[in-house]
Amino acid sequence: xxxxxxxxxxxxxxxxxxxxxxxxxxxxxxxxxxxxxxxxxxxxxxxxxxxxxxxxxxxxxxxxxxxxxxxxxxxxxxxxxxxxxxxxxxxxxxxxxxxxxxxxxxxxxxxxxxxxxxxxxxxxxxxxxxxxxxxxxxxxxxxxxxxxxxxxxxxxxxxxxxxxxxxxxxxxxxx
Numbered sequence: 001x002x003x004x005x006x007x008x009x010x011x012x013x014x015x016x017x018x019x020x021x022x023x024x025x026x027x028x029x030x031x032x033x034x035x036x037x038x039x040x041x042x043x044x045x046x047x048x049x050x051x052x053x054x055x056x057x058x059x060x061x062x063x064x065x066x067x068x069x070x071x072x073x074x075x076x077x078x079x080x081x082x083x084x085x086x087x088x089x090x091x092x093x094x095x096x097x098x099x100x101x102x103x104x105x106x107x108x109x110x111x112x113x114x115x116x117x118x119x120x121x122x123x124x125x126x127x128x129x130x131x132x133x134x135x136x137x138x139x140x141x142x143x144x145x146x147x148x149x150x151x152x153x154x155x156x157x158x159x160x161x162x163x164x165x166x167x168x169x170x171x172x173x174x175x
Contacts, residue, residue, distance in 0.1 A: 019057040021138040025131045027051075027060035032130060034061070035068025036079075036119035042108040043120070076115065083118030 019027075033047050051061055072079060087097060100106050110116045 019060075021135045021142075023055055024057045024060045024138055025134040026054070027056035027058065028064040028134050029127050029131045030056060031061040031064025031066075032068045032126065033123050034065040035070075036072060036123055037116060038110070041110045041116055042105065043110075043116070072115075072119070079118035079122065080114045081118070082121055083114030083116065086117050086121060087112060087114060 030047055030051050034044060037043050037047075050056075051058070086093070097112065101112055111120070
């Protein structure tokens with residue numbers, strides 16, 4: 001219950017933050033990419049560089065990375081099947097994958113791993129719709145629903161909780 005209340009409070013805080021919807025949405029997409037891919041691949045390096053160099057909301061990156069890592073744990077067999085299909089079942093691409101693997105740096109990307117390939121395909125398919133969807137949700141929340149949600153009894157109880165306030169204060173210490 002405490003973890004759920006903290007997640008809800010952090011989510012509401014994220015929605016009310018001064019970050020633009022673009023920063024939050026881009027952070028969420030980059031977090032999704034980190035969640036789908038292993039940090040042991042070379043693909044994670046440009047994602048981490050973008051997070052460091054471009055102003056994105058770090059809380060949305062962390063929230064999305066955690067959420068999509070859980071999705072990978074739950075739907076791992078489906079992601080593996082997708083990667084296996086692309087790497088093995090599409091015979092036309094076999095020479096392409098072999099030539100790509102023979103490029104000196106490419107094995108470090110681990111693209112030949114079925115989970116990595118499945119994750120890459122999902123990132124390419126989901127990234128733009130997720131970015132646009134999160135952006136629209138944040139804009140609508142801020143315009144239409146923020147004041148209504150503040151009046152919810154659950155939100156008032158969570159906001160008044162001493163324990164949640166104390167835990168929120170811990171988050172400020174690390175910042």
